[in-house]
Structures are given as structure tokens and as C-alpha cells.
Amino acid sequence: MPSGARRGKRAAALAERARRVRLLVMDVDGVLTDGRMVLSERGDELKFFHTHDGVAVALAKRAGLKTALVTGETSTIAKTRGDKLGVDTVVLGARRKGEVLDALLASFGLPAAAAAWIGDDLLDVPALERVGLAIAVADATGPAKAVAHLVTRARGGAGAVREAVELILEAQGVRRAIVNGYIRDHGGSPARWR
């Protein structure tokens, strides 16, 4: 098969996976952040989040997707960020993310095929192996990338979640309507964009 046709087939298979997504689960460190943590002498912790990913969560919610943040860390920063963005669930201290995924699917009444998981490292692998759409960020580690159906162009903390959400909405045929609705609801008029 010529490489163009092979690419086309791969894109179609990816779009089919993305079409089924009803739940978007995001790892925090290395996905919503660049993975770095700032620690003070007193042990206070700071992380950088990208505003484009905040809007991505808003867009996903508009499209009716359920959203969750799942982190292996116990710091409440993820909870603060999740609450601010209005995600449905935040799970802290998740060391066995495959089991956390199973619990999320049960609580939302969804099959694994309806879940997308976006991760970057070893703790994400058990969940990435189970979901219908496994996404690794551009700078994810090898084992996470190896089980991903999609590796984003953007790095963690630099709009990778936005890229993933827009790809899902595009596959579901609602990207333009959702984005234009967001612009309209904030006082703008839908412009020409791609």
C-alpha cells in the first residue's frame, strides 16, 4: 500500500476512536503542566498550567463530554485547578490508574471504548492500555507513547490537551459549532478560522 493510503487509513481509524469518546480523563503533571514543580523551602508547591487547556476543558464540556483529572500526586493543586475548570471528577493519589479508570467508567456508566486518556508517563500506561482513545503528549516517555493511539504535536503544559480536545470534537463533527458558540457566548462573532 502506498504510504499516503496507509496514512489515510490510520487517520480514519483514529477518527473512529475519537468519534466514540464521551469521557476525557487527563493526567495532571506532564500533561496539564510541563511536569516541573516549584518547591519552596517550606514545602509549598507551585505548578504552571496553560490557559489554552483550560478553554479545552470548557469546549469539551460544551460538547457534552464528561471530564476527569487523575493524578498520582496528593497535592491539592490538581483539585484547585479541576474545581476552577469545573471538571466532573478529580482523583488524587492515584497510583494504580487502570483501576481508577475502571471506577470512573463504572460511575459514568460508560464502556472503555468511550474513554480517552491523556498521559505522559509510566503510571498512565495501565489506563492507556484500556481506553478506546489513548493519547500521549509530545514529550511523554517511551512506554506511554508506545501504547498511545495518538501522540500530540504539543508538549505537556503547552496546549496538548487543547490539541486532543479539538481532534476529538473534529472527529465528532462539532468542532466548528462548539468553538463558534464559545466565541459568540463571550460577545464575539464567529470569524474565519481553520
Ligand SMILES: [Mg+2]
Ligand atoms: Mg504525568
